[in-house]
Amino acid sequence: MIARNLTHRPIRTALSVLAVAVEVTMILMIVGISEGLLSESQRRSRGVGADIIIRPSTSSAAQSLGTADIPQKLLERLAEIFPEIKITTGTALTTLGNLQTITGVDWERFTEMADGVHYLDGGPLKNQYDAIVDEVYARYKKVRVGDTLNLLNHDFRVVAIVESGKMSRIFIKLETMQELMGWHGRLSQLYLKLHDPTATAATITKIKALLPSYPIYAMEDLLSQAAANLRSMSAQSINVIIGIAVTIGFLVVMLSMYTSVLERTREIGILKSMGASKAYITRIVMRETLAMCIVGIVFGYLFAYSAKVAIETFFPLIAVLILPSWVFWGAFIAIVSSLVGSLYPATKAARQDPIEALAYD
């Protein structure tokens, strides 16, 4: 009977299904893009292989990106003082706009710390104006080994394309970066790798005693803190988008069920004359809504998955991560908003006076 009523007005049903699908898609995509960017940046940070990270003493978090205030000598001093440290490396980095960072590295030290880097093509940084990009950036900018890439107003030659997931998407030599930015002898961040990662906390305490003015973090702490910060920053805009999505689903379902109930006034009268209770009528409307909503959710999943594939194909720098928990929450939100939307039509139907309804044409 539910199916019969829904297929009776295929366009209206299709519109409601579409609205729910759009609702689910919007929710999954906005959360998916935000989580995707986060997890991608975390993956790259983890890929460095460091246990401890030291940031500039002056830094507010915002400034730390794009300045270099840490004396480079500190790197060697720390390695001498603390036998726990296995490798140190420092980077100088700045942003390029469009959220990309370019990182100056001591390539040998970096690859050692990162347990090697997988070259898809080419080899290590050698000359002053060599650059290495990761596969995603290479695909996005359509560059190959041997191509020229203009970075920081300078032409670089791409010498390698590496597998993504380690620190940055664009690497140049540390000295080149320092020279171009006027950061002689200074670094943006220090990375320390320990012989024994379980000694991280203890080692940090010791380094802090020596360098009280520097923010020193365990990599894992920094990552989870960064994740929390990013999530709380994006929470508001995500909530707004989800709010819009929910409103669309709610309104379309409400309007659709309202007209459907109005149209079937007479049928409701018939059911009531047979002794159908208010609860029975309400259940009919709710079940129809739920059926429509579930089909909408399935389409929403399909749309979201297609959108994910499309985005990752055409905008490779954006990763979309559809978390299983949000697959659940997306459906849950859609169902709740649809059922709330059907509440008024259902109540209206249930309250119909049977005689008036039977006289209705």
Next chain:
Amino acid sequence: MVHDSIIEVEGLTKVYHMSGRVEVPALRGVDLSVKTGEFVAILGPSGSGKSSLFHIIGGLTPPSTGCVRVAGHDLTNMTDRERTALRRHSVGFVFQRFNLLPTLSAAENIEIAKHIAGDRQTDPRFENLLSLLGIEHRLHHKPHALSGGEQQRVAIARAIVNQPPILLADEPTGNLDSQNSKAVLTTLKTLNKELGQTILMITHNAEAAAFCDARTLHMLDGKILAEESTGRQ
């Protein structure tokens, strides 16, 4: 004898309150007593309150004043919920306009009445009834594919599938040609005679009442007039 009176109506009035404080008195003191197993036909001009009387007896609307007892229930102070239960278990309606659900097949229309009443098991006698109604081979059709007479017989089957003690038929042949009317009236008569179904039928047509061998009552201006018998007693 009280126990064999399945419907007892005394001094029943019904006033409809229209918008703008206009009051329409539809029933002005109706007395009626129907025994179990009776076939009562109610005749009267349109607007005389016949349908209003049925709507009250069938629990579609509350009485204004007066005493109404139906199948052992006092309808005077019934709540909406109690009237719903009365419609579910104690009466079956047949309307002039058939009122089948258009998206469901004949069988599903009957099925849903059972479902509303709580999906009790099919009475094996009901199968007989369907063949008695002559619609058993038309059950998978949608209403629009059935003739008026067939639709009305499906509606009758639906009205009695839960074996209500009372069947209320409001001009059941009003939309039918003479041949289909006859089929429907024959059906009702058979139900009454063979199964002892108590039936109240509104009709414009004295011949219909006579055909069904019914006790005939006349209504005018919201009252039941003198009673005549057509030889049933």
